[in-house]
Amino acid sequence: MIVYIARRMVTAVFMLLSIAFVTICLFFGASKDPARSMCGKPCPPETRAKVSAYMQTDQSVLWQYTEFVKGLFAGRTYGQGAQQVHCPAPCFGYSFPNRSDVTTLIAERLPVTLSLALGAAVLCLVVGIGLGALSAIRKGGVVDRFSTGFAMFGLSVPTFLVGLLVLQVFGFMLNALPYSGFVSFSESPADWAWHLIGPWMVLSFILAAGYIRVTRTQLLNELSADHLVAMTARGASNRQVNRHAVRGVMVPVAAMFALDVTALLGGSVIAEKVFSLHGLGDLLLSGVNESDLSIVVGVTLFSAFLIIVGNLIADLLMPLLDPRIRRV
Amino acid sequence: MSDPVLQIEDLCVSFTSGGVTADVVRDLSVSLDGGRTLAVVGESGSGKTITGRAIMRLLPRGASARGRIVVAGREMLSADERELRRARGREVAMVFQDSMSALSPYLDIGAHIAQALRLHDASVTRRAARARAVEMLDRVGIPEPADAVRRFPHEFSGGMRQRAVIAMALVNRPALLIADEPTTALDVTVQAQILALLRELQQEYGMAMLLISHDFGVVGSAADEVLVLYAGRQAEYGSLRDIFHRPAHPYTAGLRAATPRLDARLETGGRRTRLRAIPGAPTSLRDAGPGCAFAPRCGLADQVGERCLVEAPLPTARPTSEVGGLHLAACHLDRLPAPQEVAR
Amino acid sequence: MSAAEIRQAEGRGTPALRRFLRKRSGVAGLVMLVVPLVAGLCAPLLVWIEGQDPSTLHTDLLDPDGGRPLGAFGGVSADHWFGVVPVTGVDLFAQIVYGIRSSLFIAFGASILSIAFAAVLGTAIGYFGGWFGAVAGRLIDFMFGFPGLMFVIAIMAIVPEEMPRGLVLVLVLAFFGWTVPARIIGAQAGAVNARAFVEAARATGAPPWQIIRREMLPHLFGLVVVLFAMSLPGNVSVVAGLSFLGVGLRGDVPDLGKLLSDSLPWIYSGADVWYMLFPGAVVFLIVFGATLAGDALRDVLDVRTEDAA
């Protein structure tokens, strides 16, 4: 087990480094010059060269990569003397337009995205597994039809359309929900939830569809599985059997969830845009709009980090859910 | 004489799908006393499993059973959910063919047995249940049972799993054990052990056993009485000896002749022999016409003529060598010709 | 599944097409998908019939203060079937039918490319297995580490201007779209490869190509079709979503996603909700239609896609 964990960890780190390599090659190798937008007005070439040197964007891609990786573990310093800015480890780069290291920027935005993603995850798991289980147990019933239709909708409607609909209806028309803003959990848990209900609804509407389907099919499989028939043969009631059957659904759900970390992050970009929340997605978009490569690279890599950690957790969780994976 | 543990009367099982209803088991009547083993033999699709499940009222979706099934005095077909729950596992237990899929992959072996126990007696503590589990595993011959209770099904070999399943079935000392092909998935050597174990436990607990099998060999070594099913109908019923030595149904006789035997060569003095095969393929009740389901494959149908094709024969009594024994066969022929003439 | 059921599912009881046509939701989905598709293909013809073109500005049809279309339903009239675009007065119908072209071109392109690659790779994984399968599996794991949409957004922001953005979008979407299908196809191909009839074919001395072509592919074809149908709506959504985020197509090519993001302020303010309604409905039709059709196909071809992730 320890070997297994260790191996997964090493794999995760290796993956992160490779993704960083690809990302940095792609972005710092691109034709855009980040110094351009930092140069000011007017912007003669000498000034631009100075800025470029200060931002260290005049260096080679490989150099950028090694510096980045070094920065992750040991921090990174830009400029010299009193002008130097230090970006402490783990350094995901330094954003000059924001005069802040990207790690700090991410740390500021993370609570928003995490609140958004975790809340949506919980909601979509509860709704997805709940509806999926109900429709499997009462196959062909009203709930089944409703949730199959619901799943079909959720699978097909683009996130932003749902987002706009929710915003329009609940925010502007009914004035039932706040249409923007974020209150941190520590300030007021109630307000926190209240402000996030809209985005949660949107994200979980989109994602729940998959869980409804998986839960439904897996549970239907599971319910007809011999070991559950055997359980009934032992004298177990339907409820006991159903409860046990749900265990068999957890593994595919966990596997799916691991993949959905990506979808959650992607979805939150759109949800953040619609609900004007300032999370990682918003940070990324601002980086894109302001040609702030450090932010773009930093946020992308940090998201990769989140995804890999999510996958790692799912991988480590899997043996707990299914003893068959617990070998070695 | 006490009441039989299992009594089945005129059991019919039918499947409904797409508005069409078809019988898969028809007019089955049989009874079984405690301490005795009834083997149900027949080819694939002949309705063996369905019969076993009907007894437990564990039919798949779309299936319905008519007739009467009485287990230890309880009417199974009219019992309500609660009664059924009480009967299942305590009065009648089941051992499935595929021990791997019959065990939950998420529970260790101990939890399985403990669950079987506690489902029927909530007063048993978890700890006591697990202690019983260890005892039972020991009883069915699993080495180091204290360690084995903590292992998961996938960590057991097929034979060990089947032993565990037996332990689970017997933990509540049921009056009737239904064993649906309990050894088909196992090696011959293991198969022998399991059959021996079942036999041994049956004697110890005095329970009745319904042993489902398609293998004449297994039947011959484990049963007291035999029920031969063909296409969902009772072809022949009788004591082991009657079935083997004086089969009254051409199908039974054909099966015996088609089964290769280890001593085959010895009998024929070392020359190559050919088995006497039954021509054609097994049919199911669904495809069968109004007549005898076996008629299309029967070498003797010509002797009887039209009747085999239009009228399904009813089980009628045949001569028996046992005292007070019952021997029934569903064939229009009263007497089978000598073995050589049976098959074409 | 009992042997009988397997026979039923895999056999040719009724041809798949006939079974598909018997499914109402599938046919409805197909219609929803095909109508816009045909409209897109015949865009020049339809617009010619309407008597408009996708680039002429009709500022005379707009409120001079602010550019809201005059008239009901966003300026719907006999001349302008879907009304006109606020601010410019460009014909909305023409924009939409041409927009379908670009959106669907990208979505189809990306789906075809990614599924084709996934099919080739998946079949190879299934056929060769062993270390090749292991390496490909790692590669897919590696791809799973990429934060898909975020990465696409980031890439679209740095695409050099010389490159045609539509093509880049196709490539980028295809690049992130092949992984899950490849894994599903790989798993399925592996399962097919492990089935006895493939080994039987091998035992007769059949060459690899014949085994893949005649034994494996027929069993993967349905899956590939279903995966394609399932990837299509996702790609349409992503293309529209990228435009919504402002990193999609650029220039004067009509594009559904661009129309939608353009229309946002108009529904925010309630000044011209019709502007969003028409392109929104078309996007919805395409996406929902493709989903329905894909789902029906999946049932008809009895493909399981859930359990291989």
Next chain:
Amino acid sequence: MSEPILEMTDVSKRYRTFGGFGRGRGGFLAVDGVSLHVERGEALGLVGESGSGKSTLARMANGLVVPTSGTVRTGGQDLARLGRRGLRRLRRNVAMVFQDPLASLNPRQTVRQTLENVFRAHGETTSTAELVTLLESVGLGAEYLGRFPHEASGGQLQRVAVARALALKPDLIIADEPTSALDVSVRAQILNLLADLQRDQGISFLHVSHDLAVIRLYSDRVAVMQRGRIVETGPSDEIFRSPRHPCTRALVEATPEAEPPPWPAGALRDADEACHDHDHVSPNDHPVVSRPEAGATEH
């Protein structure tokens, strides 16, 4: 006598498992230094408990499984030297019949397509008449040509499988439990068919089965396998009359006879211990829950 149709010398097979970055830890030794031969026209029976390596050994005869070590000579050719094309050509002469006819026939191909593909594999074409003759030789009528597997019964399908094996007039047929998936009444039909082929066409057989009675009936010689090794070989009559190896003995004794008196329980268990140990869990028993990375048998 001429050269044996099949000659295996000291062959071993170790299955490797993949996963993680490194190699699997050692893998699983399925066949361990086996030598065996099949004479022309002879039927060799291979028996043994489940997982003892029978199928692996049988598949090495036509290169479906490549041995880790040792040499396999089939029809006088060293398989290791043949190369991929050569192996394919060799398979003209070495045909196979599998356990489950429904599984071993492509459900999407008609009987005609299935048979035609055998010829196509070797760049040949056939006429319908030839195919009909082929089907008739296994006791099926021409009407089966257009049928899909699900439209025929198990016994009929196994006949089709035998027809496929016969299509290219092989010298050796490897039959891996050809009847264990069939119903008792049909089993005899197929066994008779195979026996006729051996007698009438002089085809050699490597007949794998765990059913001793079947082997006894149709094999000239028997090889008994246990955990990857051959523990006993000899003429079948001799082996079954007086088994020498404890494992063979256990197998013989465990085979249920048609009508013995009630089971002598205690006696049996002692005999088994020689052959089967409880704690041996073969890798077969592990469910494949991990990501599917099916191993190829041909490299």
Next chain:
Amino acid sequence: NSQSSSQSAEPTKDKNATALESVPKGQTLHYLSRRANESFETANAQMVPTSRLRWVHRGLTSWQTFPDKDTVLVPDLATDTGTTDDGGKTWTFTLKEGLKFSDGSPITAQDVKYGIERSFAPMFQGGLGYHKTLLVGGADYDGPYDGKKLDSIEVVDDRKIVFRLARPFGNWPWIVSMPAFAPVPAAADTKPETYGERPVASGPYQVTSFRKGSQAVLERNPNWKADTDQVRLAGPDKIVLDMGLNNDTIVQRLIDDKGADKNAISNALISPSQFQRIESDPSISNRMANSPSGYFRYLAMNVKRPSLSDVRVRKAINYAINKAELQSVYGGPKFGGQITSTIMTPGIPGRTEYNLYDGGETGNVDKAKELLTEAGVSDLKLTLTYPTDVSAIEEKEAQSIKNSLARIGVKVELKGLDGDTWFELISSGDGDYDMTTNGWGADFPSGMSTIQPLFASSEIGDGGGNASKYSNPKVDAAIDAAVAEPDLGKAATMWAAIDKQIMEDAPIVPILVQRTQALAGSKIMNYFIPAYPPFANELVVGVGS
């Protein structure tokens, strides 16, 4: 004998001049910003002197705006708007007496010098940097952090500061109103990186709380004295600045006008989709400020391209453009902007109206065709490039131009580029394009601020803004003379002449003077947009009750 550089209108001593209301003291002002990186750093700011940055910072000079008069330059920290005695090469400023920072220390000339020096540091690039090339030695100076000083800024004593320029520059008094001229006490600049989050204040407010990217709270600076400051009314007691809000959400909130939003102003842009709603409801439209003038939109023609080198072709294009349609695209005359035919926009001193190529509002196709025939041009194919990520308008504008030119048989190929790439292209010496649309807003109200950057040959390439690649030695000479002229009144007439002189060569098609609009909460007073700059003066805004 110093020469006053002040403008035609004398700065009034009376703060509540003309239409300016007097604002009550008290209340909280809310600022809803769509920008996430709001900060009070002066060294790299690009904001006008009437913006929120100046709540905290004062400059040597500042601007005074009126609803009905041109904007004027007035002294801020300095006692006057600067003096020169060598024709604009050396400028002297004297600080008022008794000025104090929020930390109680006196504001000295040294602090002003240090503030300017900081702006040279590479870490503070990105601001308005006219002074960096004007001050002697500026090009090689890298800021004070490595211990070096910029000697062309001379601190004579605590209150007197002298600037030595590389060449005469008449607009220097306007330059010193820019952000970098705010005083920074060197002792407080220990962490330059975050200095702008809680700077030492010289203005009426100091930052009491700063959460990066989300909120800043400003409260009164007790050391600020109203009688030393003629541009700031400092009505509210407290100002809350919310950052990084969604533009549309801000607009929606301001329209809704609920709760604290009644006390709010913002920098949100109002999109055309909102006009109808605003117009239809007087309670909203009353709160909207609309600019009388604004950004200059034009179509630049790359005169270096053979196909556009003939002035007759360029004139033909001038005639052909349907400006009415473009005006409509921008939101019509009321919200979009005024059709124009000159380079300088209303509000810039000296601006005179004329129209050399009057084709009417929708263009004169015949005249244009005639000119093309005269030039012997047919089958002309041109590319039109434009930035796509600024707003969707550029694309529609381009489409309209394409349609206009199609009328005279000129085929236009549209090339939308992302902002950075587009700018890179048009500011390079040999950019591969025929035409581009462009917009320009002057950084200070002078013809210099528009004409020099857009038409001087020195501005071709190397990041310069001369998108037409227009190069006329005579115009260059005239520009140099006007730039150097310290008498701004005289300079204004010179610029007007240059304006027309350039249009004779028709390197561009002037299109619009673009309006801007802004909404304020219902309690906001003094919210208006002057002719120049096109933003509301945030320093005079008050909150009523």
